[in-house]
Amino acid sequence: MKKKIDVLEYLDGRHYDSKVKSRKRYDDITFYINKVIDYGEPVLELACGTGRVTIPIAKKGISITGLDLLNTMLTEAKRKSKETGVEIEWIEADMTNFNLNKKFNLILMPGCAFNWFLDLKSVEKYLICVKRHLNPNGGLIFDAFNPDLNLLVRDPSKTYPNAKYQDPDGGGLIIVSENTKYDKATQINKVRLSYSISDKTITNELKLRIFFPQELDAILKYNGFEINAKYGDFDQTPFISDSRRQILVCQVKQ
Numbered sequence: 001m002k003k004k005i006d007v008l009e010y011l012d013g014r015h016y017d018s019k020v021k022s023r024k025r026y027d028d029i030t031f032y033i034n035k036v037i038d039y040g041e042p043v044l045e046l047a048c049g050t051g052r053v054t055i056p057i058a059k060k061g062i063s064i065t066g067l068d069l070l071n072t073m074l075t076e077a078k079r080k081s082k083e084t085g086v087e088i089e090w091i092e093a094d095m096t097n098f099n100l101n102k103k104f105n106l107i108l109m110p111g112c113a114f115n116w117f118l119d120l121k122s123v124e125k126y127l128i129c130v131k132r133h134l135n136p137n138g139g140l141i142f143d144a145f146n147p148d149l150n151l152l153v154r155d156p157s158k159t160y161p162n163a164k165y166q167d168p169d170g171g172g173l174i175i176v177s178e179n180t181k182y183d184k185a186t187q188i189n190k191v192r193l194s195y196s197i198s199d200k201t202i203t204n205e206l207k208l209r210i211f212f213p214q215e216l217d218a219i220l221k222y223n224g225f226e227i228n229a230k231y232g233d234f235d236q237t238p239f240i241s242d243s244r245r246q247i248l249v250c251q252v253k254q
């Protein structure tokens with residue numbers, strides 16, 4: 001059965017893009033383009049969302065397939081790629097269970113989509129699918145949050161600012177706030193997002209699984225991957241205690 005995700009910015013990809021645009025962002029797109037040049041095409045991007053990374057890669061003339069679970073995100077991806085005039089194969093599927101009968105030189109998964117895997121079984125199913133779709137010496141590159149202990153111990157009754165972005169339907173500024181509740185046993189952080197749009201507020205919940213750095217390295221190792229590099233930022237600085245992200249460059253162990 002398809003996973004149900006009732007969060008405004010994923011129910012309508014235009015909200016996702018507008019929110020992303022409002023944030024001061026690190027440049028992961030240049031990083032991924034450079035990695036595509038190193039590994040070569042074809043490229044598969046898992047959890048591609050609205051094509052934020054897929055479309056700039058395709059604009060370089062690189063053959064890329066984008067796969068995502070949600071047609072609400074893919075609708076926006078398709079609209080934008082058509083508008084840009086680039087050819088991309090868009091696939092609606094679950095990245096823990098897919099078979100494209102094709103192999104790739106590089107598989108990407110940007111945007112901390114890894115944190116959407118709520119249990120080990122999903123991660124292992126995903127890694128099996130990745131292996132099935134990689135050419136020998138092909139690369140898997142993805143990012144995940146570096147757990148921020150200050151965020152995880154937050155008082156769940158307190159509300160914190162999340163973002164401010166323009167309503168794509170012209171309703172003015174949308175103000176997003178959040179409450180978080182972290183479960184230390186399951187390592188799942190429940191994020192309640194409240195979107196204030198003109199005179200109404202919509203509240204949705206998103207669950208994100210926290211992966212501690214040594215845990216993540218071990219999961220990859222025991223599922224037959226070796227880590228070629230681990231960065232803490234998209235400028236390729238090495239991963240350290242205070243890094244915001246864990247950026248992993250890996251390949252199947254030969």
Ligand SMILES: C[S@@+](CC[C@H](N)C(=O)[O-])C[C@H]1O[C@@H](n2cnc3c(N)ncnc32)[C@H](O)[C@@H]1O
Nearest residue numbers: 047048049052068069070094095110111113116
């Ligand atoms: C934070 S967004 C990142 C989108 C895009 N990678 C980016 O960086 O802009 C997470 C994406 O993961 C997708 N996703 C989550 N679980 C998935 C799954 N099991 N299979 C495929 N896509 C999934 C969601 O639909 C969503 O588009």
